[in-house]
Amino acid sequence: xxxxxxxxxxxxxxxxxxxxxxxxxxxxxxxxxxxxxxxxxxxxxxxxxxxxxxxxxxxxxxxxxxxxxxxxxxxxxxxxxxxxxxxxxxxxxxxxxxxxxxxxxxxxxxxxxxxxxxxxxxxxxxxxxxxxxxxxxxxxxxxxxxxxxxxxxxxxxxxxxxxxxxxxxxxxxxxxxxxxxxxxxxxxxxxxxxxxxxxxxxxxxxxxxx
Amino acid sequence: xxxxxxxxxxxxxxxxxxxxxxxxxxxxxxxxxxxxxxxxxxxxxxxxxxxxxxxxxxxxxxxxxxxxxxxxxxxxxxxxxxxxxxxxxxxxxxxxxxxxxxxxxxxxxxxxxxxxxxxxxxxxxxxxxxxxxxxxxxxxxxxxxxxxxxxxxxxxxxxxxxxxxxxxxxxxxxxxxxxxxxxxxxxxxxxxxxxxxxxxxxxxxxxxxx
Amino acid sequence: xxxxxxxxxxxxxxxxxxxxxxxxxxxxxxxxxxxxxxxxxxxxxxxxxxxxxxxxxxxxxxxxxxxxxxxxxxxxxxxxxxxxxxxxxxxxxxxxxxxxxxxxxxxxxxxxxxxxxxxxxxxxxxxxxxxxxxxxxxxxxxxxxxxxxxxxxxxxxxxxxxxxxxxxxxxxxxxxxxxxxxxxxxxxxxxxxxxxxxxxxxxxxxxxxx
Amino acid sequence: xxxxxxxxxxxxxxxxxxxxxxxxxxxxxxxxxxxxxxxxxxxxxxxxxxxxxxxxxxxxxxxxxxxxxxxxxxxxxxxxxxxxxxxxxxxxxxxxxxxxxxxxxxxxxxxxxxxxxxxxxxxxxxxxxxxxxxxxxxxxxxxxxxxxxxxxxxxxxxxxxxxxxxxxxxxxxxxxxxxxxxxxxxxxxxxxxxxxxxxxxxxxxxxxxx
DNA sequence: GATGAATGAGATTTCATTCAT
DNA sequence: GATGAATGAAATCTCATTCAT
Numbered sequence: 118x119x120x121x122x123x124x125x126x127x128x129x130x131x132x133x134x135x136x137x138x139x140x141x142x143x144x145x146x147x148x149x150x151x152x153x154x155x156x157x158x159x160x161x162x163x164x165x166x167x168x169x170x171x172x173x174x175x176x177x178x179x180x181x182x183x184x185x186x187x188x189x190x191x192x193x194x195x196x197x198x199x200x201x202x203x204x205x206x207x208x209x210x211x212x213x214x215x216x217x218x219x220x221x222x223x224x225x226x227x228x229x230x231x232x233x234x235x236x237x238x239x240x241x242x243x244x245x246x247x248x249x250x251x252x253x254x255x256x257x258x259x260x261x262x263x264x265x266x267x268x269x270x271x272x273x274x275x276x277x278x279x280x281x282x283x284x285x286x287x288x289x290x291x292x293x294x295x296x297x298x299x300x301x302x303x304x305x306x307x308x309x310x311x312x313x314x315x316x317x318x319x320x321x322x323x324x325x326x327x
Numbered sequence: 328x329x330x331x332x333x334x335x336x337x338x339x340x341x342x343x344x345x346x347x348x349x350x351x352x353x354x355x356x357x358x359x360x361x362x363x364x365x366x367x368x369x370x371x372x373x374x375x376x377x378x379x380x381x382x383x384x385x386x387x388x389x390x391x392x393x394x395x396x397x398x399x400x401x402x403x404x405x406x407x408x409x410x411x412x413x414x415x416x417x418x419x420x421x422x423x424x425x426x427x428x429x430x431x432x433x434x435x436x437x438x439x440x441x442x443x444x445x446x447x448x449x450x451x452x453x454x455x456x457x458x459x460x461x462x463x464x465x466x467x468x469x470x471x472x473x474x475x476x477x478x479x480x481x482x483x484x485x486x487x488x489x490x491x492x493x494x495x496x497x498x499x500x501x502x503x504x505x506x507x508x509x510x511x512x513x514x515x516x517x518x519x520x521x522x523x524x525x526x527x528x529x530x531x532x533x534x535x536x537x
Numbered sequence: 538x539x540x541x542x543x544x545x546x547x548x549x550x551x552x553x554x555x556x557x558x559x560x561x562x563x564x565x566x567x568x569x570x571x572x573x574x575x576x577x578x579x580x581x582x583x584x585x586x587x588x589x590x591x592x593x594x595x596x597x598x599x600x601x602x603x604x605x606x607x608x609x610x611x612x613x614x615x616x617x618x619x620x621x622x623x624x625x626x627x628x629x630x631x632x633x634x635x636x637x638x639x640x641x642x643x644x645x646x647x648x649x650x651x652x653x654x655x656x657x658x659x660x661x662x663x664x665x666x667x668x669x670x671x672x673x674x675x676x677x678x679x680x681x682x683x684x685x686x687x688x689x690x691x692x693x694x695x696x697x698x699x700x701x702x703x704x705x706x707x708x709x710x711x712x713x714x715x716x717x718x719x720x721x722x723x724x725x726x727x728x729x730x731x732x733x734x735x736x737x738x739x740x741x742x743x744x745x746x747x
Numbered sequence: 748x749x750x751x752x753x754x755x756x757x758x759x760x761x762x763x764x765x766x767x768x769x770x771x772x773x774x775x776x777x778x779x780x781x782x783x784x785x786x787x788x789x790x791x792x793x794x795x796x797x798x799x800x801x802x803x804x805x806x807x808x809x810x811x812x813x814x815x816x817x818x819x820x821x822x823x824x825x826x827x828x829x830x831x832x833x834x835x836x837x838x839x840x841x842x843x844x845x846x847x848x849x850x851x852x853x854x855x856x857x858x859x860x861x862x863x864x865x866x867x868x869x870x871x872x873x874x875x876x877x878x879x880x881x882x883x884x885x886x887x888x889x890x891x892x893x894x895x896x897x898x899x900x901x902x903x904x905x906x907x908x909x910x911x912x913x914x915x916x917x918x919x920x921x922x923x924x925x926x927x928x929x930x931x932x933x934x935x936x937x938x939x940x941x942x943x944x945x946x947x948x949x950x951x952x953x954x955x956x957x
Numbered sequence: 958g959a960t961g962a963a964t965g966a967g968a969t970t971t972c973a974t975t976c977a978t
Numbered sequence: 979g980a981t982g983a984a985t986g987a988a989a990t991c992t993c994a995t996t997c998a999t
Contacts, residue, residue: 125979145447147357151973161981162974172973201529226446233443236436236504237355246506268529270520274513280502281517287501288494294446295456303484307491310480314531317524319411319478335962361990371964376991545983565867567777571969581985586970621949646866653863656856656924657775666925688949690940694933701937704918711917712910714866716876723904727911730900734947739831739898741944755958781994791960792995802994 129168133158134182137175142227146176146234173240180231180241192255201268202313204259209312212286213305216293225294253279285311340378343368344392347385352437356386356444383450390441390451402465411478412523414469419522422496423515426503435504463489495521550588553578554602557595562647566596566654593660600651600661612675621688622733624679629732632706633725636713645714673699705731759798763788764812767805772857776806776864803870810861810871822885831898832943834889839942842916843935846923855924883909915941 136158140149151172155162169175191211198204215221235245256279263269269278285308293299310316346368350359361382365372379385401421408414425431445455466489473479479488495518503509520526556578560569571592575582589595611631618624635641655665676699683689689698705728713719730736766788770779781802785792799805821841828834845851865875886909893899899908915938923929940946 143447145357145443147355148447150971163976163981164979166974167979202532229443229446232501232505233355233439236439237353237358242505263529266529268527270526270528273517273520273526277513277517280499280509280514281495281521283502284496284498285491285494286498288496288498289490291442291497291501292490292493295442295452299490303487304490307483307487310483311491311521312527314524314527314529316480316483317478317522318480319476319524321524322412332961339962360988362988372991373965373993374963377962382990542982549983563867565777565863567775568867570967572967582970583972583986584984587983592969622952649863649866652921652925653775653859656859657773657778662925686949688947690946690948693937693940693946697933697937700919700922700929700934701915701941703922704916705911705914706918707921708914708916708918709910711862711921712913715862715872719910723907724910727903727907730903731911731941732947734944734949734951736900736903737898737942737944738900739893739896739944742832780992792962793960793997794958796995797958 126168129164130178133160133165133168133175134178137179138182138227139223141176141179141230142223145230146179176234177241179227180234181244188252189255192252192259196255196259196262199266201263201266205312206309208259209305209309213289213301213308216290217301222294222297225290225297228290229294253283256282282312336378339374340388343370343375343378343385344388348389348392348437349433351386351389351440352433355440356389386444387451389437390444391454398462399465402462402469406465406469406472409476411473411476415522416519418469419515419519423499423511423518426500427511432504432507435500435507438500439504463493466492492522546588549584550598553580553585553588553595554598558599558602558647559643561596561599561650562643565650566599596654597661599647600654601664608672609675612672612679616675616679616682619686621683621686625732626729628679629725629729633709633721633728636710637721642714642717645710645717648710649714673703676702702732756798759794760808763790763795763798763805764808767809768812768857769853771806771809771860772853775860776809806864807871807874809857810864811874818882819885822882822889826885826889826892829896831893831896835942836939838889839935839939843919843931843938846920847931852924852927855920855927858920859924883913886912912942 133154137149137154140153140157143149144153151162151165154175155165158165165175169178191208195204195208195211198207216225218224231241231245235242253276257275260269260275260278260282264271264273264275289301289304293301307316343364347359347364350363350367353359354363361372361375364385365375368375375385379388401418405414405418405421408417426435428434441451441455445452463486467485470479470485470488470492474481474483474485499511499514503511517526553574557569557574560573560577563569564573571582571585574595575585578585585595589598611628615624615628615631618627636645638644651661651665655662673696677695680689680695680698680702684691684693684695709721709724713721727736763784767779767784770783770787773779774783781792781795784805785795788795795805799808821838825834825838825841828837846855848854861871861875865872883906887905890899890905890908890912894901894903894905919931919934923931937946
């Protein structure tokens with residue numbers, strides 16, 4: 118009966134992964150002990166090791182899980198919208214709404230751990246960059262499109278524009294990880310204003326090349 | 328002659344702190360062993376423990392050192408400029424130039440470690456938040472001023488504006504920590520464009536409530 | 538089946554405690570290393586720490602174990618005897634016979650370590666005094682009884698009489714700890730003589746208050 | 748000028764020895780660190796090592812110092828008294844008065860440490876036994892004399908009698924080390940009573956072999 | 958002679974991992 | 979499949995001792 122086994126195996130991995138995730142968000146990867154994970158998962162050490170080869174493997178798995186996989190879908194939906202402003206606002210709402218969920222703080226803190234690990238651990242950096250690249254590609258397409266439509270200044274490096282969008286998201290996530298009481302809504306308003314031209318209300322000089 | 332001793336003590340602390348900083352940027356706080364730090368500092372374990380009570384103390388010290396203290400000066404200089412655009416551009420140049428220094432990558436990676444630790448370790452969170460608050464206050468003054476001058480949309484929550492500025496900085500730092508080859512200049516151009524109204528070139532709707 | 542586990546746990550604690558006891562008697566508490574104890578117990582460091590939280594805990598446990606618990610029974614038996622002389626002789630035989638057992642020297646040396654520790658370590662002093670008090674109470678009852686019967690000089694402070702009895706026991710134990718070859722029997726004879734009036738054979742003056 | 752040097756050297760040794768003694772009484776030999784001793788003596792580590800080769804040497808020296816050297820004189824004085832009772836009372840007063848001096852507790856606790864060490868450390872055992880033997884010899888002479896005079900039961904093993912006297916002294920010292928509040932006077936009364944026949948007031952049987 | 962910074966061996970303790978049951 | 983006792987390498991930290999100044 119490989120089906121049952123398969124399912125069971127997947128379920129257990131899930132269970133252990135979720136437990137580990139909690140622990141990691143709470144204490145960080147390295148201070149978390151296997152005992153912590155076992156206790157959180159309600160399993161014995163032996164059991165955990167049946168499903169994961171090592172603590173590193175659990176960390177690796179947690180790193181993979183950490184990044185939302187639905188990013189793609191959000192982007193795919195967005196690109197069909199041809200009104201740039203509307204699309205940006207939709208995207209912003211979609212992305213930032215994830216920072217207000219019930220376990221957003223857990224998520225955010227775990228992601229901080231992930232970033233720190235990625236900066237330092239070659240094993241997880243690879244897949245991290247890959248995933249980032251995928252989303253970045255999706256965003257790039259959107260940015261280029263908007264530039265084509267004449268909504269974003271065409272002279273700007275589109276990759277840097279994508280980076281700025283990422284930064285506005287991740288940088289805020291960082292702040293909420295450290296202080297979860299920060300309200301999301303007014304921040305999103307500012308982000309929308311920045312991206313859609315209602316932030317700066319002063320004089321705008323003639324384009325560089327006049 | 329306590330002067331000599333005092334100076335020596337400070338110098339050694341500096342030396343050990345710098346060594347630890349390197350290690351932390353390279354491996355993270357917890358995977359770094361005292362041996363690593365001793366080797367990097369060229370000292371024996373006993374010597375290191377004459378200057379720091381524990382590894383935790385070294386981490387704490389590194390966390391304090393990590394944040395640039397010159398932020399204040401930059402802001403102090405900026406607030407005297409009354410041309411908002413010019414001021415923002417100056418600020419952006421000043422801040423972002425720090426991400427291209429010779430050991431910027433070390434700095435950036437160490438800061439990732441710091442963020443991760445702050446999210447998880449009450450002992451370092453306190454002083455971290457304090458320092459952040461100080462800078463945030465400086466920025467707030469600038470933002471409020473700019474809103475007063477009619478350069479930033481007055482309806483925007485000024486705290487959120489500050490957060491967005493932080494995010495644009497820290498979020499990019501995160502990216503450079505993970506991939507140091509990213510060029511800073513085009514990103515700074517985008518940031519300036521965002522903040523000074525030359526990013527969005529499409530139609531700008533009438534203010535929400537006209 | 539918690540029974541097995543419970544029993545196992547107790548057995549292991551016993552085993553480790555006994556091993557530690559040997560080591561302590563051989564080298565003293567502080568010069569004994571955990572390695573010594575592990576080796577004596579035939580266990581790894583990790584195993585030992587599953588049953589005791591720290592070396593201090595092992596010392597504490599050894600201190601508790603060190604004092605014979607059967608003292609009470611001896612005294613309980615004694616108090617039923619109404620012939621003071623016979624009772625004292627029985628008690629002396631019972632107590633001192635313990636100084637000639639196979640591992641009496643180990644015991645004696647361990648007790649020296651205990652005394653030294655008690656004088657210096659608040660943590661173990663408490664329970665030590667408690668246990669001593671219990672035995673002292675038992676002895677006191679006997680002494681008061683004997684005074685009531687007119688066998689011991691009534692004017693003597695009964696607590697000091699008890700102390701003298703303790704001293705005759707512990708002081709000899711001290712000697713045997715240092716030189717185990719000292720024979721017990723002639724010493725016991727002297728003790729009996731002292732307590733039952735056949736030691737001093739010279740003139741006895743009239744009682745103080747004549 | 749060897750004289751000055753000699754004197755200086757002796758003075759420093761004294762100073763260090765006294766400091767060490769305090770520390771030992773307070774914490775025991777092994778938990779006492781060289782730093783403790785240096786601090787107590789008001790000297791640097793280097794200075795201490797100029798006068799003592801090692802910590803062991805300091806312990807050894809402390810062990811030598813610990814035992815009162817005036818024992819001999821007391822005994823020498825005593826043996827000239829021909830009234831056994833008077834002599835015993837004088838001896839008891841002389842010896843026990845030492846347990847009430849200002850730093851008697853320090854002394855007592857240090858001696859506990861010494862005993863524990865002697866039981867365990869061959870290096871100090873030798874000189875300890877020697878010194879004990881000297882005093883024991885002095886006491887033996889007194890006891891034999893008293894037996895000759897018909898004051899102590901002649902059938903008793905004189906060495907065991909000496910041991911009993913030691914025990915009454917050391918055993919009480921042990922008690923005072925642990926609880927310094929115990930009063931000495933009533934105890935001495937009991938000791939005198941035991942040794943001079945006024946303790947047991949009941950019927951005394953005929954000598955074993957009549 | 959004196960200092961006290963430095964050494965480095967060694968002590969205690971933890972924890973990822975294994976394996977007999 | 980699951981358990982959890984056992985392992986032992988490795989980490990943090992201490993402290994007796996030395997030696998340049």
